[in-house]
Amino acid sequence: MSEARKEIMGRIREALKIPSPKPHLKGESNKVVGKAWLPEVGDTQVETMALLSDNLAKLKAHFHPVENLVQAISVVKDLAQKKNWKNIAYHKNELVTPVALAIDGKAWAVEDSFTKDELEAADVGLTSCVSIVAQFGAILVSSETSGGRGLSILPPVHVVIAKADQVVPDLAACFEQINVQFEGKMPSMLSFITGPSRTGDIERILVLGAHGPKELYLILVR
Amino acid sequence: MSDSKSIFIKESTLTSADGDQRQFIRTALGGYYKNRDLYKAKYRDWELARDAASLAKWSAVNNLAEVLEKFVAKFESNGGKVHWARDAAEARQIILDLLAKANAKAVIKSKCMTTEEIHLNDALEKAGYGVVESDLGEFIQQLRGEAPYHFVFPCMHLKREAISDLFTKHLGTAATDSPEELTMIARRHLRKLYITADVGITGANFLVADTGQISITENEGNARLTAAMPRVHIALSGIEKVINTIDDLAVLLPMLATAGAGQPMTCYNTLYAGPKKPGERDGPEEFHLVLLDNARTQLLADPEQRDALHCIRCGACLNVCPIFKNIGGHAYGTTYQGPIGSVITPHLRGLKDWNHLSGASSLCGACTDACPVRIDLHHHLLQNRRNAAKVVPNLFDRVFHGTFNFVIQRPALFSLGGKVFRKTFGLLKHLPVPYLGTWLKSRDLPAIPQKSFREVWKDSKNV
Numbered sequence: 001m002s003e004a005r006k007e008i009m010g011r012i013r014e015a016l017k018i019p020s021p022k023p024h025l026k027g028e029s030n031k032v033v034g035k036a037w038l039p040e041v042g043d044t045q046v047e048t049m050a051l052l053s054d055n056l057a058k059l060k061a062h063f064h065p066v067e068n069l070v071q072a073i074s075v076v077k078d079l080a081q082k083k084n085w086k087n088i089a090y091h092k093n094e095l096v097t098p099v100a101l102a103i104d105g106k107a108w109a110v111e112d113s114f115t116k117d118e119l120e121a122a123d124v125g126l127t128s129c130v131s132i133v134a135q136f137g138a139i140l141v142s143s144e145t146s147g148g149r150g151l152s153i154l155p156p157v158h159v160v161i162a163k164a165d166q167v168v169p170d171l172a173a174c175f176e177q178i179n180v181q182f183e184g185k186m187p188s189m190l191s192f193i194t195g196p197s198r199t200g201d202i203e204r205i206l207v208l209g210a211h212g213p214k215e216l217y218l219i220l221v222r
Numbered sequence: 223m224s225d226s227k228s229i230f231i232k233e234s235t236l237t238s239a240d241g242d243q244r245q246f247i248r249t250a251l252g253g254y255y256k257n258r259d260l261y262k263a264k265y266r267d268w269e270l271a272r273d274a275a276s277l278a279k280w281s282a283v284n285n286l287a288e289v290l291e292k293f294v295a296k297f298e299s300n301g302g303k304v305h306w307a308r309d310a311a312e313a314r315q316i317i318l319d320l321l322a323k324a325n326a327k328a329v330i331k332s333k334c335m336t337t338e339e340i341h342l343n344d345a346l347e348k349a350g351y352g353v354v355e356s357d358l359g360e361f362i363q364q365l366r367g368e369a370p371y372h373f374v375f376p377c378m379h380l381k382r383e384a385i386s387d388l389f390t391k392h393l394g395t396a397a398t399d400s401p402e403e404l405t406m407i408a409r410r411h412l413r414k415l416y417i418t419a420d421v422g423i424t425g426a427n428f429l430v431a432d433t434g435q436i437s438i439t440e441n442e443g444n445a446r447l448t449a450a451m452p453r454v455h456i457a458l459s460g461i462e463k464v465i466n467t468i469d470d471l472a473v474l475l476p477m478l479a480t481a482g483a484g485q486p487m488t489c490y491n492t493l494y495a496g497p498k499k500p501g502e503r504d505g506p507e508e509f510h511l512v513l514l515d516n517a518r519t520q521l522l523a524d525p526e527q528r529d530a531l532h533c534i535r536c537g538a539c540l541n542v543c544p545i546f547k548n549i550g551g552h553a554y555g556t557t558y559q560g561p562i563g564s565v566i567t568p569h570l571r572g573l574k575d576w577n578h579l580s581g582a583s584s585l586c587g588a589c590t591d592a593c594p595v596r597i598d599l600h601h602h603l604l605q606n607r608r609n610a611a612k613v614v615p616n617l618f619d620r621v622f623h624g625t626f627n628f629v630i631q632r633p634a635l636f637s638l639g640g641k642v643f644r645k646t647f648g649l650l651k652h653l654p655v656p657y658l659g660t661w662l663k664s665r666d667l668p669a670i671p672q673k674s675f676r677e678v679w680k681d682s683k684n685v
Contacts, residue, residue: 004307004312008461008513008515011523012286015519016284018523019284020280020528020529023273024273025270025277026270026273036266037268037270037271037274037473039265040266058486111503120417143498148450148503149446149450150447150504153443153447153450154416154451171472175469175471175472179468179469186300188494189449189493189494189495189505190493192491193490194486194487194489195489196489197442197443197490198442198489200375201357202377202404203378204250204378207405209405210441210442211409211446
C-alpha cells in the first residue's frame with residue numbers, strides 16, 4: 001500500500017471519530033431507491049409509452065415507433081435518402097444489421113475493424129441499446145451493445161434501433177436490471193443518452209450538436 | 223490585508239457598479255430559473271428527493287474509509303489503476319509521470335474543476351505538453367487565459383461579440399453573432415484533436431463503490447469523446463465523490479441536472495468500468511484514477527460542516543445567490559465560487575486568508591433552500607465567522623462588543639450613552655470608524671430621531 005494511501009486513510013479514520021447527525025428520511029427505509037419521489041411514470045404500459053414519446057419530443061430527439069423490422073427498414077431508408085446519409089457505420093446486431101445493409105450507401109460494421117479517422121468521416125452511426133428509460137427519455141447504450149465507445153458519439157447523427165420490450169419505466173428499475181444483467185461485470189462503458197448533444201455555454205442559449213451528434217433517432221420495433 | 227481579500231474588494235466593487243454586467247447575468251439565468259421550476263414541479267416530492275440525496279451522500283461521507291476501500295478494490299478488479307494524492311503537488315506529479323510513461327504529446331481535457339483546483343494546465347504546459355480544454359465554456363476561458371467565472375457555466379459573463387472576437391483572433395474565423403455558428407466553430411476545431419490526442423483527462427461526478435465505476439455528467443459529449451478516443455484515460459477526483467451503490471444514481475443524476483442546469487437529466491451520464499475490455503472495438507488501453515485529498519480530510523474532521531462534502535457541484539447555490547449575481551464569479555478568486563466556495567475555501571486554503579468570504583453573504587438562506595443535498599450553507603458561513611474570531615481576533619469587534627455588552631446591562635448608562643450618541647451621530651462620517659467609510663461610499667447616513675423610544679413612550683403616558 002502506498003504511503004499516500006496509508007496517510008489519507010489514517011486522516012479519514014481520525015476525522016470520523018466524532019460522528020455527525022444522520023439526516024432524517026421520512027416514510028421510506030434507509031435504502032435510497034427514488035421510486036416514491038422522482039417524476040411520475042404512469043401505471044400502465046400505454047402511459048409509459050406516451051411519457052417516453054413526450055419526453056423524447058421535449059428533448060428534440062426523433063421518435064419512430066414501428067410495427068416490425070420491415071417498417072423500421074423503410075423508415076431509416078427514407079431518412080437516409082432525405083438526409084443524404086452515404087457513409088453508414090453500424091454495430092452488428094440482429095436488428096441493426098438488416099437496417100444498415102438496406103440503406104443506399106456504404107454500410108460498414110465497426111466490428112470489422114476501423115480507424116478513428118474512418119469513424120469520424122461517417123455520416124451516421126447505427127446502434128442498438130441496453131434499455132430505454134421512459135421517465136426521462138434516456139437511452140442507455142454500452143460499449144457492448146453499441147459498437148464500443150465512439151460509434152454512438154463521434155458521427156454527427158445517431159440512430160438507435162431497439163425493441164419495445166427494452167423500455168423500462170424509471171431509472172430505479174433500469175439500475176435494478178443492470179445489476180441483474182451484468183452480475184457485477186459491467187461493460188467498460190454504460191452511457192445514458194438523453195437527447196442530442198447540446199450546450200448553453202454562450203449566453204445560456206441552447207444549441208444542439210456541441211461535440212456529439214446533432215440528431216438522435218429512436219426506432220422502436222414493437 | 224491578504225491578496226485574496228484585496229482581489230475580492232477590487233473585483234466586487236467593479237462588478238457591483240457595472241449595471242450592464244449585472245443585468246446580463248440576470249438575463250442569462252432567467253431561462254435556468256424557468257426550466258428548473260418546470261422540472262422540479264414534475265417530482266412527486268422534491269423535498270423528499272432532497273432528503274434521499276442528502277442521505278445517500280451522508281452514508282458515504284460518514285463511512286468514507288470503508289466505502290473508499292470497497293470502491294478501490296472493485297475499480298482495480300475492473301482493470302483500472304488508482305493513485306493517491308495527499309495534496310495538489312502530489313496529484314500534478316502523478317499525472318506528469320503518467321504522461322511521461324505514456325510518451326504523450328497532446329492531451330485533451332474535459333471539464334473538471336478538480337484540475338482547476340490543482341492548477342494542472344499550468345503544470346502540463348510548463349512541462350511542454352499541449353493541453354486543450356474541450357468543454358465549450360472551458361475552451362473559451364482557456365483562449366482568454368482566464369479562470370472560469372462559474373464552476374458549471376464557465377463563460378456565462380461573456381457576450382457573443384466578445385466570443386466572436388476571441389475566435390477571430392485565435393482561430394482566424396469570420397465574425398458572427400450567432401451562438402450556433404460560434405458553437406460549430408469550436409466543434410470543427412476540436413474534432414480532430416480528440417483523434418490525435420494521446421491522453422484524455424476527465425473529472426468524475428460520482429465514484430460508485432459497489433460496481434467500481436466512475437460516473438461523468440455532461441451535455442456536450444466532449445467527455446464521452448475524451449474517454450473514447452485517446453489511448454490513455456486519466457480521471458482526477460476528490461475522495462468525497464464516492465457513493466455506496468449504483469442505485470443512488472437514480473436520485474442523484476436527475477437531481478444534479480435539475481438543480482444544476484434546469485434539465486430533467488443532462489444529455490450524457492456515463493459510467494466507466496476500466497479500460498477497453500477484450501472484444502471491445504475501441505476505448506483507452508489504460509484507465510487511471512487519481513484520488514485527491516488536498517485538505518478535504520480537514521473539512522471531514524469538522525462534524526459541524528462535514529455535510530459540505532456532500533456537495534455534488536451542481537452550482538444551484540451560485541445561481542440563486544444575490545451576492546454572486548452582484549459581484550460576479552471572479553471576485554471570489556477561488557476554484558469554487560458562490561456560497562459553497564465561500565464555505566469550503568477557508569477549510570481548503572486557510573481561514574486566515576479567506577475569512578472575508580464568510581461575509582460574502584446576505585444570510586438570506588437562498589443557497590440552503592436551493593441545495594439538492596441539503597448542505598446548511600448559510601449557517602456554515604456564520605460558523606466560519608465564529609471560528610475566524612478565535613483564529614484572528616479583531617480588535618475593533620472586541621472593543622465594540624465588549625463596550626456594548628457593558629453598557630446594555632446598565633440602564634442609566636445606556637440612556638446617557640443614547641443621548642450622547644444622538645447628539646454626536648452626525649459627526650460619525652468624519653471619524654475613522656472601521657467599515658463605515660466603505661458603507662457610506664454608496665449610501666447616505668440616515669437622520670437620527672431626536673428622542674429615544676423610551677422618551678417617546680414616557681411622553682405618550684404624560685399626555
